[in-house]
Amino acid sequence: METQPAPIPTRISVVMPCYNAAPFVREAVECVMGQTRGDVELIVVDDGSTDASxxxxxxxxxxxxxxMQVLHQDRKGPYPARNLGLRHAGGSLIAFLDADDYLSPDCLEKLAAALDETDADIAYCGWQNVGEGAPGTTPYVPPDYAALDTAAEFLRACPWPIHAALVRRAAIDAVGGFSERCFSAMDYDLWLRLYAHTQKIVRVPEVMAFYRWHGGGQISKTRWKQVLDALRVRRDFVAAHPER
Structure with a gap:
């Protein structure tokens, strides 16, 4: 009887909430399963989908x-879904990916290498908007925030989309994961709280994350709610950290 090779221990866990993303979720899953590292697991939390997802x-x-494992919950929103996924994650490094977005094949390998080389807690990269209605599709590499007034830059705007970073699990646990007080902007809230916890961040100046737009649906009442939630996040952070 042929001996099967032992499974590679998980180092990176990718947490993916999914709500009615049947047209896109296969591409999102395959981009994780096709990463150039073999020590990646994917935890998908179905957030009460009513389509074929x-x-x-x-x-x-x-x-x-x-x-890959799939968890289920009644419709609660993406941040409770991500927190559920975190509770089942086995990796010491955590990435987040929405079910309609995708990563380049070497994204996690390069972000993990940056963490290892610098002992940083967060590695981030550039991204590109794709799809119908995207407000500009030019690839974007964010600045080296560690060389700037990081607090001011982070308070100006969310520094990167949720899938353009790899974070040490210990840092996420230290700040308690995602707040669930709003339906949107809680990724921005997490980045601010992580910054208050650790200033050890490193940039990988390559475009490796891709954010999908869906026509005019994102320019809507929901979009305005996201803007208001982001304003609340900034206000709450300044109130909690006046010294920053």
């Missing part, structure tokens, strides 16, 4: 076992 996720999980 649930069945598709189970088909994909069977194809990628044991590196």
């Amino acid at each position: 649930r069945d598709l996720l189970h088909t994909l999980a069977a194809a990628h076992a044991p590196r």
